[in-house]
Amino acid sequence: MSDERQQDPRRRYSSPVVDGVGKSASRAMLRAVGFTDSDFTKPQVGIASTWSQVTPCNSHIDGLAEEARDGADDAGGKGVIFNTITISDGIANGTEGMKYSLVSREVIADSIETVAGCEGFDGLVAIGGCDKNMPGCMMGLARLDRPSVFVYGGTILPGKGHTDIVSVFEAMGAHSRGDLDLIELKQIEETAIPGPGSCGGMYTANTMASAIEALGMSLPGSSAQNAVSQAKRDDCRAAGAAVLELLEHDIKPSDIMTREAFENAITVVIALGGSTNAVLHLVAMANTIGVPLSIEEFTRIGKRVPVVADLRPSGHYMMSELVEIGGIQPLMKTLLDAGLLHGDCLTVTGRTLAENLAGVAPYPEGQKIIAPLDAPHKAESHLRILYGNLAPEGAVAKITGKEGTRFTGSARVFGSEEEAQARINDGTVVAGDVIVIRYEGPKGGPGMREMLTPTSAIMGRGLGSEVALITDGRFSGGSHGFVVGHITPEAFDGGPIALVQDGDKITIDAEADTIDVHISDEELMRRRAAWRQPEPRYTRGVLSKYAKTVSSASTGAVTDMPDRA
Structure with a gap:
C-alpha cells in the first residue's frame, strides 16, 4: 500500500487482496474465514455491527448484520462482518460508568476507521441501535x-401499560416521594422493556435515526421500523445491496452529507421534538465530514420550523405508534411541500430526497401523532440555544412550552450528579430552586454525563414545573422539564458556571434565548480571580486520554479537531 493511501483513510481503493499487495497471504487468511476463488475479485463490503448483549438496543443486531452481508453478497459483492463496541446509557445512567458513554462515540468512530482503513473495504454498511453508536x-x-449506508437497528415495542425505560426512572422518583410502593415499582421494572430495540420515545436513538434518514445516509423508512420485524430485516438486506450501487456510481458520504443535508436533518429533528443530543451529534458529524455547522443553525432553522409530533418524553405516543401510521416519510413529504426541506440533496438511493418522497402517501385521516403544520404543538423549535453571562459560548435547552418559557430561581449548586441526586431524593431541593450541576462537562467529568436520573427524580417528585436544572453535562433524550445543558465554557475550563454560588438568582428565558446569573461583572471577576482549576479526576486510561483531547460541547465534543496536536 502506498504512503499516500496510508495517510488518507478517505481515499477509495480496493482491498489488499484485489490490489495484489500481500496477495498470497491475504488469500490464505481469507480462505480460512469462508472466501472462495470467486470472492477474491468482488468488491468487499465491510459490515460494521454494534451487536452486544449489554443492551436490548443492540441485542438483535447480529442477525441484522447477517442480512446486510447477504444483501451485499446477492448484489455481487463480498460482505465481511466486523464488530465494534457499544455501551448502555440506560444501565449506566446515574453512575460513574456513564462517564464512558459519550467517550464510546469516539471509540466507535476510531474502531470503524481502524478496521476499514486496515482491511481496505471498498464500501461499508454500519448498523447502530443506541444513542452513541449511531453518531x-x-x-x-x-x-x-x-x-x-447506515442502518438503524429499530425501535422497541411499548411495555405493559404503555411504559418504557423513562417510566422506570420516573417511577423511582415517585417511589422516593412515597407515591409508589415497591411492588408497583417492581412491576414497572419487569414489564417496561419487553424485548430488543431502542428506547421507545423520541429519545436520542430515534431522534438520531430520523436525523440520519433525513440526512440521506439511510434508506427511506429505515428510521421508523420495529427492531423485530420483517421490514427491518429487509432494510438491512437492501442496505447491503445499495452499497454496490453506490460503488458503481462512486457516491460517497461527502457527496451526501452536505450543508443542505444537515439543514434537512435539523429540520426533521425539530419537527419531531427530538433530543438535545442531536445538537451535539449533528455538529460532531458535520465537523468530521468537513461541513461548517454551528449551534446557531438550530436557532436560525428553529424560527421557521414548528414542533408537530406528540411523542414522548414530553408528548404521549411512542415511535412504534408512529411506525404504524407511516413513520417519518409522510412528515418529510409535508415539510418538503412546505418548502422547509432541500429536495435536491442526494441520498444513498442514488436519487434526490425529492425523488425518494415523490410517491409517499400522507398520514391516515384521524391520526393524532403528527399535527398539521398550521396547527403545531409549538410554533418554533423546542431546542433553544441560549447565551448570557452564564453561557457566553452557548447552552442547549429543551423547552416544549409545557413547562413554561421563563424561570427565575435561586441557585442550589452541586459539584457532581451524585451530590444533586442525593439532595433531590432527601427533599433538600424545593420549588423555586435552580439546580446547578457542574464539573460534568466533556473535560471536567470527564465524559459529559447525561442527567436523566436527576431529571427523572424531579419529575417523579412532582417538581417538573417548579424546579429548573442547568449543567455543563448533557441530557438523555428522555429528559424533560425546565432543563439547560451543554453550558460552555464548562466549569473545568473556568466557565462562569464554575463561579455560581448557592443563593445566586438565575434567570432562564427561552423566548429571549438567554441564561444569566444576577450578579455584577465585577463580582464575577472577583470570583474568577479566586477560582482554581481542580485536579483531573482521571490520570490514566481512556477517560484521561479523552479529557486531554476533547473539544468543547459547542463544537461537538470531538477528539480529532484539526488544530489539535
Whole structure:
C-alpha cells in the first residue's frame, strides 16, 4: 500500500487482496474465514455491527448484520462482518460508568476507521441501535468517505401499560416521594422493556435515526421500523445491496452529507421534538465530514420550523405508534411541500430526497401523532440555544412550552450528579430552586454525563414545573422539564458556571434565548480571580486520554479537531 493511501483513510481503493499487495497471504487468511476463488475479485463490503448483549438496543443486531452481508453478497459483492463496541446509557445512567458513554462515540468512530482503513473495504454498511453508536458509526463512515449506508437497528415495542425505560426512572422518583410502593415499582421494572430495540420515545436513538434518514445516509423508512420485524430485516438486506450501487456510481458520504443535508436533518429533528443530543451529534458529524455547522443553525432553522409530533418524553405516543401510521416519510413529504426541506440533496438511493418522497402517501385521516403544520404543538423549535453571562459560548435547552418559557430561581449548586441526586431524593431541593450541576462537562467529568436520573427524580417528585436544572453535562433524550445543558465554557475550563454560588438568582428565558446569573461583572471577576482549576479526576486510561483531547460541547465534543496536536 502506498504512503499516500496510508495517510488518507478517505481515499477509495480496493482491498489488499484485489490490489495484489500481500496477495498470497491475504488469500490464505481469507480462505480460512469462508472466501472462495470467486470472492477474491468482488468488491468487499465491510459490515460494521454494534451487536452486544449489554443492551436490548443492540441485542438483535447480529442477525441484522447477517442480512446486510447477504444483501451485499446477492448484489455481487463480498460482505465481511466486523464488530465494534457499544455501551448502555440506560444501565449506566446515574453512575460513574456513564462517564464512558459519550467517550464510546469516539471509540466507535476510531474502531470503524481502524478496521476499514486496515482491511481496505471498498464500501461499508454500519448498523447502530443506541444513542452513541449511531453518531459514532456516522463519524467513522465520514472519516473514511467510502460508499456507505447506515442502518438503524429499530425501535422497541411499548411495555405493559404503555411504559418504557423513562417510566422506570420516573417511577423511582415517585417511589422516593412515597407515591409508589415497591411492588408497583417492581412491576414497572419487569414489564417496561419487553424485548430488543431502542428506547421507545423520541429519545436520542430515534431522534438520531430520523436525523440520519433525513440526512440521506439511510434508506427511506429505515428510521421508523420495529427492531423485530420483517421490514427491518429487509432494510438491512437492501442496505447491503445499495452499497454496490453506490460503488458503481462512486457516491460517497461527502457527496451526501452536505450543508443542505444537515439543514434537512435539523429540520426533521425539530419537527419531531427530538433530543438535545442531536445538537451535539449533528455538529460532531458535520465537523468530521468537513461541513461548517454551528449551534446557531438550530436557532436560525428553529424560527421557521414548528414542533408537530406528540411523542414522548414530553408528548404521549411512542415511535412504534408512529411506525404504524407511516413513520417519518409522510412528515418529510409535508415539510418538503412546505418548502422547509432541500429536495435536491442526494441520498444513498442514488436519487434526490425529492425523488425518494415523490410517491409517499400522507398520514391516515384521524391520526393524532403528527399535527398539521398550521396547527403545531409549538410554533418554533423546542431546542433553544441560549447565551448570557452564564453561557457566553452557548447552552442547549429543551423547552416544549409545557413547562413554561421563563424561570427565575435561586441557585442550589452541586459539584457532581451524585451530590444533586442525593439532595433531590432527601427533599433538600424545593420549588423555586435552580439546580446547578457542574464539573460534568466533556473535560471536567470527564465524559459529559447525561442527567436523566436527576431529571427523572424531579419529575417523579412532582417538581417538573417548579424546579429548573442547568449543567455543563448533557441530557438523555428522555429528559424533560425546565432543563439547560451543554453550558460552555464548562466549569473545568473556568466557565462562569464554575463561579455560581448557592443563593445566586438565575434567570432562564427561552423566548429571549438567554441564561444569566444576577450578579455584577465585577463580582464575577472577583470570583474568577479566586477560582482554581481542580485536579483531573482521571490520570490514566481512556477517560484521561479523552479529557486531554476533547473539544468543547459547542463544537461537538470531538477528539480529532484539526488544530489539535
